[in-house]
Amino acid sequence: MNTPDEMLSALAGEYAAYRLLATLTSSLSKKRRSLEALEHTYRECVRAVVGTRAAGRVEEASAWRRVQEFARAQRDEMRMWISLREQRFHAAWEALVSAQYAAHFAARWLPDFAPAQDIDEHLAAVERTIFPKQRFLSPGFISDESQAECTLCHAVAGECDHIPGEIYAGEVAARNIRGIVAMRELSLVDNPANKHARVFRYENMDTLTLERIGSASPDRSPAGVGTRIARRGWYAKRRPVRRAEPIST
Numbered sequence: 001m002n003t004p005d006e007m008l009s010a011l012a013g014e015y016a017a018y019r020l021l022a023t024l025t026s027s028l029s030k031k032r033r034s035l036e037a038l039e040h041t042y043r044e045c046v047r048a049v050v051g052t053r054a055a056g057r058v059e060e061a062s063a064w065r066r067v068q069e070f071a072r073a074q075r076d077e078m079r080m081w082i083s084l085r086e087q088r089f090h091a092a093w094e095a096l097v098s099a100q101y102a103a104h105f106a107a108r109w110l111p112d113f114a115p116a117q118d119i120d121e122h123l124a125a126v127e128r129t130i131f132p133k134q135r136f137l138s139p140g141f142i143s144d145e146s147q148a149e150c151t152l153c154h155a156v157a158g159e160c161d162h163i164p165g166e167i168y169a170g171e172v173a174a175r176n177i178r179g180i181v182a183m184r185e186l187s188l189v190d191n192p193a194n195k196h197a198r199v200f201r202y203e204n205m206d207t208l209t210l211e212r213i214g215s216a217s218p219d220r221s222p223a224g225v226g227t228r229i230a231r232r233g234w235y236a237k238r239r240p241v242r243r244a245e246p247i248s249t
């Protein structure tokens with residue numbers, strides 16, 4: 001593809017076929033082939049961002065960055081459907097959340113591109129219908145504002161013209177919070193800033209399969225890589241106990 005607009009129009013042309021395949025019942029091998037193609041498209045966008053920025057074509061770099069985010073939403077959604085078919089439910093959740101974040105940015109940055117609007121709405125519906133309602137942990141920190149910085153120019157956050165979440169020459173501005181002085185609270189919430197920070201279980205019940213952990217369920221959840229806190233908790237309980245001697249009860 002020569003231009004971001006050409007890539008967008010190709011993606012728009014393929015979107016109906018993608019939407020048929022990005023479903024639970026469609027062939028797993030077809031989904032895997034589609035994922036390879038989506039990965040290829042995503043990498044092509046990343047290379048285009050880097051190349052055009054290096055050549056000083058900053059507007060074009062930003063345009064490619066918007067397409068890249070849409071490509072990432074499609075790729076990660078397909079990963080989710082594949083993980084669901086493989087009964088890797090935690091991995092499916094992680095892919096869903098990653099796809100949702102990408103779709104959210106793509107929908108905002110490409111307001112006139114219908115597939116970006118569609119995938120954003122679609123993924124919200126998928127979360128409601130495919131997964132049990134999840135709850136999340138949200139930490140509240142006290143930080144030193146003078147140490148928060150803009151990720152693009154490293155000025156003190158708020159003192160430069162970069163707006164977090166906007167694209168400048170192909171790069172997304174963000175606010176890097178540093179200098180955390182204290183942790184104020186840890187809340188259990190329904191609508192967190194970070195949906196990766198999920199409660200994995202209540203008592204002994206897995207929050208995705210609703211099975212008791214340790215029961216003979218064939219469903220594997222969570223699998224793959226989770227948040228560090230959650231993973232530590234999970235493996236601490238799941239690691240098989242090596243028993244050298246019979247245990248009397």
Ligand SMILES: [Zn+2]
Pocket residue numbers: 150151152153154155160161162
């Ligand atoms: Zn800045």
